[in-house]
Amino acid sequence: MKIQWYPGHMTKARREMQQNMKLVDLVIEIIDARIPVSSRNPDIDELANGKLRLVILNKADLADPASNERWEAYFKEKGIASVLTDARNTANVRKISKKIEEVSREKVERDRKKGIQNRRIRAMVVGIPNVGKSTLINSFAGKSSAKTGNKPGVTKGTQWIRLNEQADLLDTPGMLWPKFEDETVGEHLALIGSINDEIVDQTELALVLIRSLEEIKSGFLSERCEYTAENTTIEILEAYGRSRGCLVRGGNVDPDRAAILLMTDYRSGKLGRYTLEQPEDKKF
Ligand code: G4P
Numbered sequence: 001m002k003i004q005w006y007p008g009h010m011t012k013a014r015r016e017m018q019q020n021m022k023l024v025d026l027v028i029e030i031i032d033a034r035i036p037v038s039s040r041n042p043d044i045d046e047l048a049n050g051k052l053r054l055v056i057l058n059k060a061d062l063a064d065p066a067s068n069e070r071w072e073a074y075f076k077e078k079g080i081a082s083v084l085t086d087a088r089n090t091a092n093v094r095k096i097s098k099k100i101e102e103v104s105r106e107k108v109e110r111d112r113k114k115g116i117q118n119r120r121i122r123a124m125v126v127g128i129p130n131v132g133k134s135t136l137i138n139s140f141a142g143k144s145s146a147k148t149g150n151k152p153g154v155t156k157g158t159q160w161i162r163l164n165e166q167a168d169l170l171d172t173p174g175m176l177w178p179k180f181e182d183e184t185v186g187e188h189l190a191l192i193g194s195i196n197d198e199i200v201d202q203t204e205l206a207l208v209l210i211r212s213l214e215e216i217k218s219g220f221l222s223e224r225c226e227y228t229a230e231n232t233t234i235e236i237l238e239a240y241g242r243s244r245g246c247l248v249r250g251g252n253v254d255p256d257r258a259a260i261l262l263m264t265d266y267r268s269g270k271l272g273r274y275t276l277e278q279p280e281d282k283k284f
Contacts, residue, residue, distance in 0.1 A: 003186030017174035067275035206259035
């Protein structure tokens with residue numbers, strides 16, 4: 001499946017992000033724990049050059065728990081601070097806040113030695129569409145007693161959310177764009193719902209999903225419908241459609257309706273927790 005997509009508003013978003021990047025010390029990069037490689041735009045390494053960094057593996061609640069641990073270990077080994085989260089859960093805010101303290105400790109100490117006291121760390125959240133940037137910012141804002149308001153020398157209207165004793169967070173996220181380095185990246189982004197469904201053939205996508213999940217766990221749908229390893233992906237989709245009542249006159253399955261139901265069930269986590277990319281597949 002070939003998917004190419006660059007939303008029109010991205011050029012403006014990129015400019016805005018570059019402006020905001022100048023205001024911060026720490027860049028919090030959100031990626032999707034189900035596809036940590038494809039949901040990341042490697043350009044961020046250059047854009048955030050010289051900044052403190054933290055990677056958030058979000059939607060960890062939808063990803064395979066064992067893979068989550070492997071990704072966490074992978075980042076640790078690389079010396080990159082990372083944290084697994086479900087951005088909707090405000091309990092995670094403390095966990096992230098602690099991680100931010102850890103990441104900033106050295107800089108705060110350095111500032112102190114230079115005689116700079118109580119200079120607050122400023123952070124911003126960046127990521128490609130749909131990874132959970134706004135959800136995370138809202139979780140932080142909900143926890144915070146008050147926004148810290150405009151500050152001198154900062155673009156008018158810039159709002160900061162108080163994160164903890166030391167750090168403030170910019171209330172607008174930085175938008176990154178997906179980087180389609182190969183076909184798999186586009187497919188994986190489409191599978192998790194990061195690409196507008198209107199530009200992707202959902203039936204074709206459902207077949208990609210069946211192929212991918214069968215590779216990860218053969219018989220992943222066998223509790224829901226009857227099929228064997230001998231069946232083709234379209235036959236498996238039909239078996240699923242039949243089990244979900246997607247029938248047309250004559251008792252045939254409507255594959256398009258079956259595909260939409262399958263995609264919805266997968267994305268909501270109803271079919272289980274799957275991680276489509278493992279650390280050993282492709283390195284950062
Ligand atoms: P963005 O700013 O990066 O574009 O993403 P946004 O926060 O809008 O989140 C995109 C969708 O992902 C939202 O769902 C949001 O609720 C969901 N989401 C964010 N973080 C997590 C997470 O850690 N786990 C899970 N399971 N979902 C998460 P939506 O359906 O578009 O909106 P809504 O119906 O939830 O409001």
